[in-house]
Amino acid sequence: MNIDLGGKTALVTGSTEGIGFGIAQGPANAGARVIVNGRTQAKVDAAVARIGGSAVGVAADLASVEGHEQLVAAVPDADIVISNLGIFQPADFFDTDDATWDRHWQVNVMAGVRLARAYLPKMEAKGWGRLLFLGSESAFNIPVEMIHYGVSKTADVALARGLAKRMAGTGVTVNSVLPGPTLSEGVEAMLEAERAKSGKPIEEVAAAFVQEHRSSSIIRRAATVEEVANMIVYLASPLASATTGAAMRVDGGVIDTLM
Template sequence: MHIVLKGRKAVVTGSTAGIGRAIAEGLARAGASVVINGRSEERVATALREIKALFPETEFAGIVADLSTLEGAATLVAEAPDADILVNNVGTARPKSFFDLVDEDWLDLFQLNVMSGVRAARHYVPKMIGRGWGRVVFISSESGLAIPKEMIDYGMTKTAQLAISRGLAEAVGGTGVTVNSVIPGPTNSEILSNWMKATAQSQGITQQEAEQDFLRTMRPTTLLNRFTSTEEVANMVLYVCSEQASGTTGAALRVDGGVLRSIG
C-alpha cells in the first residue's frame, strides 16, 4: 500500500518526541505538511531542526503551546488555523496511588489528556466538514480499557478519549470526515522509556531486563513479549489518516501487542 498525503496539512499535538514525533515523521514521509507542537521553545526548535533535515522538501511549522490551557489552545489555532488531519497525541502519565491523588492531579491530567483534544477538534472539524474531507485521530491507550491500578487517573482520561472519538465519529457521519482512536500498548515512547531507564538504574539491571520485568508483572497478557516501537504505532495512525482508510471511522484500532485479551 502506497500512502500519499501530498497537499494535506496535518497538526500533531505533543510531537517533539515519542509517538507524536514518529507520527509527524510518518505523515511527512507521505507528503503532508506538518505542524509540530510542544510546550517549550527549545524542544520545538530541536524537533523542527531534526525533522527538516530528514525531509528537506516538506513544509513544517512549529508551535509552542501548552495545550492543557485555554490560552495554549488559542495559540495553536491562531498560528495553525486550518488542518486536513488532526492527531490528538499530547498527553502524559504520572504513576501514583489512587489514595495519594488530590483533586488537582485529576483535573490537571484531564485538561491535558482530554480537553486538549476536545478543543482542537472543536476548532478544526467544522472546516473539515465544509471541505468534505478530514481525518481526526485520538491517541488513547490500552490503559483506557484495562485500567491500571497504579494510574487510575490516566486510565480514566484514556477511556474518555475513546468515548469522545466514537461520539464525534457519530456526529460527523456522512460528511467525508473520519474519526478514529488508536490504542497503543507498552511502547518505547519518551515517557515510558525514561521510566524504564530509571527503573533499570535503580535496580542495577539493563533497560531490556526492566522492560521484560514490567511486561511480566504489569502486562502479563502481552503476545508480542516486547515493547512496541513508536514507528509501529505511527504506522497505524498513518493508515487511518490516508485516503485508503476512507471506510474506517468510529473505530478503536489496537497496536497493543496483544495485551488486551478481548476479541472486540
C-alpha cells in the first residue's frame, strides 16, 4: 500500500509536540505540504525545523475566535484538516468549576467546530477533502477522574458523525480517531517521577500504568505516537474514500465493545 499525499496541503492543529507533532510528520512523509500550529512562535518554529521539507507554521491560540480568525487568514484553504488540539486536566467532578468545563469545551470542541465551518465549504467546492477529529477512548470510557474531558471527547465523536452526514455525496469525508493511552511527551512527563523512582525504561513504566488504569487494554502497553499517526495518514488519503462518519480506534483494545 503506497500512500501518496503529494500536492495536498494538510493543516494539523496543536502540532508542535506530542501526538500532534507525530501526526504532522505523517502527512509530510507522504508528500503533503504540512501546516504546523501551536500557541507560541518559538514552539511552532522548532516543530517546523524538525519536520523540514515544505512544512510551514502558524502561531495562533485556537481556544479563541480571534486565534481562529488569525489561522484562517494565514491558511485560507487546506485539503486535509486534522483537529488535534486538545487539553486534559484531572479533577474530581465536584471540584470542577464552570471555568474548567468552559476551557475544555472551547479547546476540545469549539476549536474543531470553527475549523469545520471555515474549511468544509471550500473542500466541497473542490469535490475532495478530509476532516479528522482527534477523539479518545475516553469518549466511550468516560474517566471518573476527569468527566469534563470525557464529555468533550464524546462531543467530538458526535460532531464528526454529524458533519459526515452533512457532507454526504460531496467527496469530503469526516471521521474521528480514538487513541488510547499513548506514549507522548505529555504522558512521559506525567510518568517521569515513577520512571526515576523505579529506574525502569519509560516503556515499561507506561505499560504498568496501562495495566493498572486501563485494565481492558488488549495490547497491555501504551501505543506509540507513530501508531496513532499511521491511522491518521491512511484516513487522510484517497485510499480511505469509503470511510466516513466513523470513529476509528487506535486504543489497543481498551474500549470493551464490539462496535
